[in-house]
Amino acid sequence: MDLAPPPLPCRPPWWAATGHLQTILGNYLPGESPTHPSSPIRIPLPDGDALTGRHYPGETGTLTLVFHGLGGDDQAHYVRRTVALARGLGHHVWTVNHRGCGTGRGLAKRPYHSGSGDDLGAAFAAARARHPELRQLAVAYSLSANALLLNLGGGLPEPAAQPDAAIAVNPPVDLGACSFTIHRGLSRLYELRFIKRCRHAIRQRVEDGLIPDIYRTWATMSLRQFDDAYTTKAAGFRDADDYYARCSARSHLSRITVPTVILMAKDDPFIPWQHAVEASPSPAVHLHLEDCGGHMGYLSRDLPGHRWLPFAVAHYAKELLAANGAHPVA
Numbered sequence: 001m002d003l004a005p006p007p008l009p010c011r012p013p014w015w016a017a018t019g020h021l022q023t024i025l026g027n028y029l030p031g032e033s034p035t036h037p038s039s040p041i042r043i044p045l046p047d048g049d050a051l052t053g054r055h056y057p058g059e060t061g062t063l064t065l066v067f068h069g070l071g072g073d074d075q076a077h078y079v080r081r082t083v084a085l086a087r088g089l090g091h092h093v094w095t096v097n098h099r100g101c102g103t104g105r106g107l108a109k110r111p112y113h114s115g116s117g118d119d120l121g122a123a124f125a126a127a128r129a130r131h132p133e134l135r136q137l138a139v140a141y142s143l144s145a146n147a148l149l150l151n152l153g154g155g156l157p158e159p160a161a162q163p164d165a166a167i168a169v170n171p172p173v174d175l176g177a178c179s180f181t182i183h184r185g186l187s188r189l190y191e192l193r194f195i196k197r198c199r200h201a202i203r204q205r206v207e208d209g210l211i212p213d214i215y216r217t218w219a220t221m222s223l224r225q226f227d228d229a230y231t232t233k234a235a236g237f238r239d240a241d242d243y244y245a246r247c248s249a250r251s252h253l254s255r256i257t258v259p260t261v262i263l264m265a266k267d268d269p270f271i272p273w274q275h276a277v278e279a280s281p282s283p284a285v286h287l288h289l290e291d292c293g294g295h296m297g298y299l300s301r302d303l304p305g306h307r308w309l310p311f312a313v314a315h316y317a318k319e320l321l322a323a324n325g326a327h328p329v330a
Helices: 019-028 077-088 117-130 143-152 175-181 185-207 223-235 240-247 250-255 274-278 308-323
Strands: 039-044 050-056 062-067 092-096 135-141 165-169 260-265 285-290
Touching: 039 117, 050 077, 050 117, 062 077, 062 117, 062 143, 077 092, 077 135, 077 308, 092 117, 117 135, 117 143, 135 143, 135 308, 143 165, 143 240, 143 250, 143 260, 165 308, 175 223, 175 240, 185 223, 223 240, 250 274, 260 308, 274 285, 285 308
Parallel strands: 062 092, 062 135, 135 165, 165 260, 260 285
Antiparallel strands: 039 050, 050 092
């Protein structure tokens, strides 16, 4: 699929010239929060758990579903900016919390992880049932981006509902390689931050009486050690190697048939972009590699507010919907 790239590349300002600065400042640089009216949604899952989120009513025939990354929820800064850009295009919006995240605390025993494409499928199916007249555009970030690509490439144990078009931002398509990279050098700081958030999520589940206090974790462990100690045991994998092999989207990109944009930065501190290229994505996939941007930072000197990522996501949303037969948005 040959889509036009955004009219402006992400040219970094001098104060965010590296992938680490892009990642860190992109996370902490303040931005406006959307003030659009919304209502809560709840999505029951087959195993008795439930997902929650919010519905922002729109005017056009498109519903954008937004999924957050590891340790976040639907109030993460990048999710709020995606809500704002989608509402600016007139779209209806669903933001979806992974199991136990945000307003979903207390509603999930099982963990979410990079292979939770079936949970995304449950959200697509629920949205299709409630809004059958709307075309679906999925926008997923980091961990969710891998889960989305796994869903689209048929990499799940059972078939799951899919959207009409998709944008995957900074997906860790090779989980083993990412777990190795994030444990090295300055990227260790991101790893420790993820571990802190993940351990907090376990404590919440224990406090809520949802799981027994049997998982032994510690503050300085690696993500691979955490996955061995908790994720694999709670989710039913043999070990971290089994989890990474079964849930990495890399080997499934060539089978995607839904029009999809994969957006990655070559200076992402802990997600190597080369694996997405080596996977030989299908003709339905448009792979956009930006020279700079870090991990979901994408700070630009050419745009008001310095935020290139919402600019690019809005651009590709229009391109995908036009290529997919929907009326393009002016």
